[in-house]
Amino acid sequence: MADRDPLRYFRIEARELIDQISAGVLDLDQQPGTDQVARLLRFAHTLKGAARVVKQQEIADRAHEFEEVLVPHRDESPPALPADEMRELLRLNDEIAGFVDALSGPPKAAPDPAPPRDLGPPKPVIAPPPPVAPTPGAEPAPVPAAPIDEPAADRAPERAATADLDELLDAIGEASSRIAPLRDGGRTLAKLHRTVEHLGDRMRVGRTTVTDAAARTAVRRLAGELGALGRRLTDAVDQVERELDEVRGRAEGLRLVPAGSIFTALRRAVRDAADAEGKRVRFQATGADVRMGPNLLNLINGAFLHVVRNAVVHGIEAEDQRLAAGKPAEGTVTVHVERRGRYAEFRCTDDGRGFDLAALRRTAEERGLLLPGADAGPQALIDLALHGGISTAPGVTEVAGRGIGMDVARDVALQLGGEVSIDNRPGHGATVRLVVPLTLLSMNGLIVEAGGTTATMPLDAVRRCVRLAADEMTAATATARLAHEGEVLPFLPLAGALHAVPDEDGAGPGSGVAVVLAADRDTVAIGVDRLAGITTLVARPLPDLAPAAPVIASVSIDLDGNPRLVLDAHGLVAEARQESAAARGDTAAATRPKLPILVVDDSLTTRMLERSILESAGYEVDLAASGEEGLDRARSREYGLYLSDIDMPGIDGFTFVARTKADPQLAHVPAILVSSRASAEDKRRGTEAGAAAYVIKGEFNQEELLAHIRRLIL
């Protein structure tokens, strides 16, 4: 839809940015501050990127000049801009504003056969030529020669929207057709009414023709017909209700936008950056169907424009270097969108050189962010890149650089309550991961009933459902395992996971259904009493004051306006694993509540990364930013495990572990050290201090970490 007028959103965004830039320049003039410079740089950088995407070269150039003026002052405290530079900033700001205003004028209709630009092979479908009003006197934007090679995805959002409307209309049609039995019922009711009146008349006048027997027969027949009618009406109402539920779910879903709607802009950004760099880069995207709120997607789009551009400019090597490294000449940038329970994960992966750690270290040292010769591991360096001020590009290029891209990603994550992390594979590429919580999410759900509670499971995680006889159910519940297709799956009765009040459990579990769920590359079986259908629903976040078990993802509203729980596939898988392992080990552990994990690390990114890994595996996590804080927390609460960094200000990880081991209250809690130190000596010190495992950050592997934790905490 945005393709019809490529400038539609740009005008809005640009105006917002100009407002912010204008205000920022004035602030800077009156009360200079380092953060103001950083903010202005971010705004200008965002504007530059957005302008480039919509081919507004004049604006992009001015924004670039704007940055040029500010960059020398970014590390000054307070920044001291000479008056002429301040004037220059204001002048550029006005010029940009002028260009944007010119864009907003009525598009020149006829004599503007805007070149097809690079909108792909001509597609006569919907779009009139984009109403780009070229600014008078300006050079036309450079038109890249080759057309975009994957045209199909460009129109996907529109098609999806139409399909949604069709589905909604189908659902409405279905609901209307269910009204017919009700109308029939009304006619039958009228007929019965006449019969009753007739009968009443005859009884009132006391005609001798009505014998007791005849009256009895008539009344009996009437009762039978009324009963049948009642059943028919109940059925019809049930069906109408179900259909209305469907209509409601689909209509609510229309408010949401498929993630694929941002792929076009990302594809364009990759292409433009590749052109500017003289590289060949292929763009791939998956997960177009994940739907979420339009505001959220807009913000992510802004951040990911920088991320994909960075991947092309910093990540993908020049062709000869790639060939020398044994890689295909054409680089690949992949964007992948996935829903993970109540979070959406956006990943950008490139197959380039990865982050240049040596360059990062050099720049960090030059800027005084790192003491020369200090022992900063790969993760610590990447943390620095995440926190801005460092770029690995050898020279500041026009397209990307200055580390501002990562700053924007981090800001967006912060704004949305999410997290950003980087997985670096030197020589093989890098992955930037942005995980944000979803507020509204449309999904298909399987309605299940267990222990008197009704809940919804995300249908996309359900592999199949298996009916279980009462004795199979009992056996599976007792062993917490279920044999399924030659595999033994962990089995979790849902009623237990929901702490449902065991109402009729005196007789033990009756027959039921095992729902086979897959998530996190793991498969488990969840035992429920019965299945109650499939529904389309809009899941909303749990309210603020309602902390819930990890098996609960969100909540939806049923037809009566009452909340219904939406289960979290990841949480259920983790819980089933844990319960099953506990049942295998000792039965006492099965009843013990799962203990939280304490993460001790001075790096915010590492804390957040570890928290996200642990929480998606179903653990509750507390955080401490130093060894001292860690000890305080450890003494204030019962933990199942400590996960500690080694190098921290104050006491280090060895000391932290050693002190917990020396404290009789804490000595029984296992500890894992996670560090960038990889030497055998450090591992030995870790073991001596009492750590149960040692994980090297450079080789940080989520599965390995979780395997250690499962081994220790169960």
Next chain:
Amino acid sequence: MTVRTGTVSRRLHRLREDFDQSFAEPARSHDEEHLELLTIRAGGRPYAIRLSQTSGVHPDRPVTPLPGPQPALLGLAGFAGAVVPVYDLAALLGHPVADVPRWLVLAAGTPQLGLAFHTLDGHVRAAASDIIRESGDEARDGRRGSLRGLVDLPGGSRPIIDIPATRALVHTLAGHAQAGDEENAP
């Protein structure tokens, strides 16, 4: 005979509805000398709540249980499309009982919060002079953190449950910062 009970029960029903309805509506006026109070029982003990600190009273509202770390959190209730967490007032006051509370009072303010109690005794107007403010030493007992003063009423004096203090307690239990930081998220 049957006709009579029918009429009586219908009348009773109507009276009960009128009565309930009167609480569902916000208090209309407050003056300096008088205080509108709800007299309630939570976990078998008598209390009073200032009507001005609430935004509605509802009987028999379905509450969907929510498994989680907070035993005082009964679950979630739906109000006009919004999902509201409901806490057991008796448990918050430190004397939980097994009975499921029948009544629900919505606390004024945001984020939305429902507090459930067992019995509604009535709605009274108390003279300001009947309110006895307590000295500070009560505050030291954490359990009594939600109570602020007493009111002298026919039938005995009742502790007054302060709704903002109760809200603060719930915020602490739920690990929620006072500022609604997620409200800006789309």
